[in-house]
Amino acid sequence: MPEIPEYWSIGWWEIFLAGFSTLAIYTFLYKENPLYRIFEHFYIGIATAYGIIATIRFFVWPELLKPMLGLDRIEFPDGTMSEEYENLYLLYLIPVCFGLLFYCILTKRHKWLAELVIGCQLGYAGGLAFKGTFSELLPQLFDSFRSFYVPGSVADSLTNIFFVVTLVTSLTYFFFTFKRVEGGVVESASSVGRWLMMGCFGAFFGSTIMARMALLVERLEYLIHTWIPAMVS
Amino acid sequence: MKKNYRKILISIFTFVSGLYFFLEYVLPEKIGTFQFGLYHSHISRGFIVVGTMAIGLGVINIVRVHGVALIRTRKGWINSFVLLLGLLVMFTVEGSAFLSSEARVTEWKSLSDLRAYSERVRSDYIKERIPAHARIELLVQHVDKIQASKNDSSSFLRESQDTEEAAKISADYYAALEVLRTRALSLSELYYEREGEGLQAEDDESSFSLQESLKEYTALQAAHTALEQQVRVAAEFADDLSRFHYDNSGIAKSKSLLSNSFLFPLGAAMFSLLAFYIATAAYRSFRIRSAEAFIMMLAAVIVTLGQIPHGPLYVSEDLPLLRLWLLKNLSTPAFRAIYFGAALAGLAMAVRMWLSLEQSPLATEDNE
Numbered sequence: 001m002p003e004i005p006e007y008w009s010i011g012w013w014e015i016f017l018a019g020f021s022t023l024a025i026y027t028f029l030y031k032e033n034p035l036y037r038i039f040e041h042f043y044i045g046i047a048t049a050y051g052i053i054a055t056i057r058f059f060v061w062p063e064l065l066k067p068m069l070g071l072d073r074i075e076f077p078d079g080t081m082s083e084e085y086e087n088l089y090l091l092y093l094i095p096v097c098f099g100l101l102f103y104c105i106l107t108k109r110h111k112w113l114a115e116l117v118i119g120c121q122l123g124y125a126g127g128l129a130f131k132g133t134f135s136e137l138l139p140q141l142f143d144s145f146r147s148f149y150v151p152g153s154v155a156d157s158l159t160n161i162f163f164v165v166t167l168v169t170s171l172t173y174f175f176f177t178f179k180r181v182e183g184g185v186v187e188s189a190s191s192v193g194r195w196l197m198m199g200c201f202g203a204f205f206g207s208t209i210m211a212r213m214a215l216l217v218e219r220l221e222y223l224i225h226t227w228i229p230a231m232v233s
Numbered sequence: 234m235k236k237n238y239r240k241i242l243i244s245i246f247t248f249v250s251g252l253y254f255f256l257e258y259v260l261p262e263k264i265g266t267f268q269f270g271l272y273h274s275h276i277s278r279g280f281i282v283v284g285t286m287a288i289g290l291g292v293i294n295i296v297r298v299h300g301v302a303l304i305r306t307r308k309g310w311i312n313s314f315v316l317l318l319g320l321l322v323m324f325t326v327e328g329s330a331f332l333s334s335e336a337r338v339t340e341w342k343s344l345s346d347l348r349a350y351s352e353r354v355r356s357d358y359i360k361e362r363i364p365a366h367a368r369i370e371l372l373v374q375h376v377d378k379i380q381a382s383k384n385d386s387s388s389f390l391r392e393s394q395d396t397e398e399a400a401k402i403s404a405d406y407y408a409a410l411e412v413l414r415t416r417a418l419s420l421s422e423l424y425y426e427r428e429g430e431g432l433q434a435e436d437d438e439s440s441f442s443l444q445e446s447l448k449e450y451t452a453l454q455a456a457h458t459a460l461e462q463q464v465r466v467a468a469e470f471a472d473d474l475s476r477f478h479y480d481n482s483g484i485a486k487s488k489s490l491l492s493n494s495f496l497f498p499l500g501a502a503m504f505s506l507l508a509f510y511i512a513t514a515a516y517r518s519f520r521i522r523s524a525e526a527f528i529m530m531l532a533a534v535i536v537t538l539g540q541i542p543h544g545p546l547y548v549s550e551d552l553p554l555l556r557l558w559l560l561k562n563l564s565t566p567a568f569r570a571i572y573f574g575a576a577l578a579g580l581a582m583a584v585r586m587w588l589s590l591e592q593s594p595l596a597t598e599d600n601e
Binding site: 004009010013014015016018019021022025026028034037038039040041042043044045046047048049050052053054055056057059060061063074076077078080082088091092093094095096098099100103106111112115116117119120121122123124125126127128129130131133134136137140141144159162163164166167170171173174193194195196197198199200201202203204205206207208209210212213215216218220222226 | 239242243244246247248249250251252253254255257259260278279280281282283284285286287288289291292293295309311313314315316317318319320321322324327328335342346347348349350354363367368371372374376459486489490491493494495496497498499500501502503504505506507508509511512515518524525526528529530531532533534535536537540541558559560562563564565566567568569570571572573574576577579580583584586587588589598
């Protein structure tokens, strides 16, 4: 049981407002209402600001501005610096200036300059896609085609067969380059694949339900074990 | 014609940006003496920096849309007002907390970095014979300066008697600083003697034996190690003390209030709302109208019950194992089949984007 803070103290207000915010969001379960919309908008405002400050705090400042301005170096008592300034960091001014062209999107006349940066980012994503796709895809591909015979274990052999059959039949479901004949091999395999994928979707659905339920349980637990005792006391 | 040039320029930028990362993946690390990925981390970071510069766009759009709604008192202007208020308050509080935290760390680092300073003085003295006595004296003065912040109300390392715990941390910290000062002074004396002897040795080389040198060297090493250990001890207390001052500052309290009362509860409540809608979706999906729906329901029920304590308690003890088997041997291969297709399609799409074969989302009729 969490400790109940003193009445009207900052801790008490924190609990009161947290519970009230939670309940305000849950009023949506009845119907759309002004209280829900106010808190929803407030959340958007604070979450946006939080995201921006977090980006500055954890990336822009330590990874870009600090090294560029030489502030990541230490000044020792004798006035010397812990390390030499790396001039290479000045080159970061190029991506900074280039990135600022994003804001040209706000003007009609220079909008094309923003397209230049967007194009650069799309090209970057496109070039990285090769590395990303193959480094993720190939290990999974190699792992998928498992041995049908595991010495000394019938259960493992059967499991591996089931695994490969599920994969191949599910893939077959998405093959549209074959001519599908009613009762043919491709059609039958595709139909089995569809059944197995239904099992996969069910399992996913179950996992998603549990993830959301965990959040709901946490909120209800907070209301019951922290908020109500703090209000009643 | 002019607009056509722009289009070509954009295509060139797009292609060149992707080309580096494509080559970095397909080429070996070294081609002869040329190392292709030598500046890879800088280049990657450069591209991330370009993307990061767009963070202000979101704020500009929010302020523009909701600012107009507020000024013209359009329908729902109160919501716009609340949104902008939230934005402003969070910017102020989080921004101040960030600056305050940076100031705290800087102050703490001015003490903890004395270890690196001591290491450098020792290394310079041994390798390059750079006189160390004066440099250690400066270290002593630096410690004096830190000690002087005891009564500085703006310092995160000021003395505190607010609580019993704070008084104890303060006392430990200032005692540790005193020991540090003493150790720095004795090291300074050692260097003074050594440097003095060194000068005499230059006049009379025979009076300065190798054995004596070794003895002195060991004594210096030991004094440096003792000093560095003490810096670490003092830095730990300094961290506790500065954290105490930071946690009790108005900024930290406002940040905690905003985060614990609004940001986290609102986020959790917003996402947990989906639990209710998933429940109604489950009702619609799991009505057993076909064999496929039955399989889907069965898998979902096994996974759900296998994850909560009630499943093994009231249904079967094997449920968690069955859930795991389902996830590993049914869910994984079926999902992989979908993923393989999606990944290849994604790659094809990426190549189209890279080669500017896709139409730009910003393209208008006149610049196509």
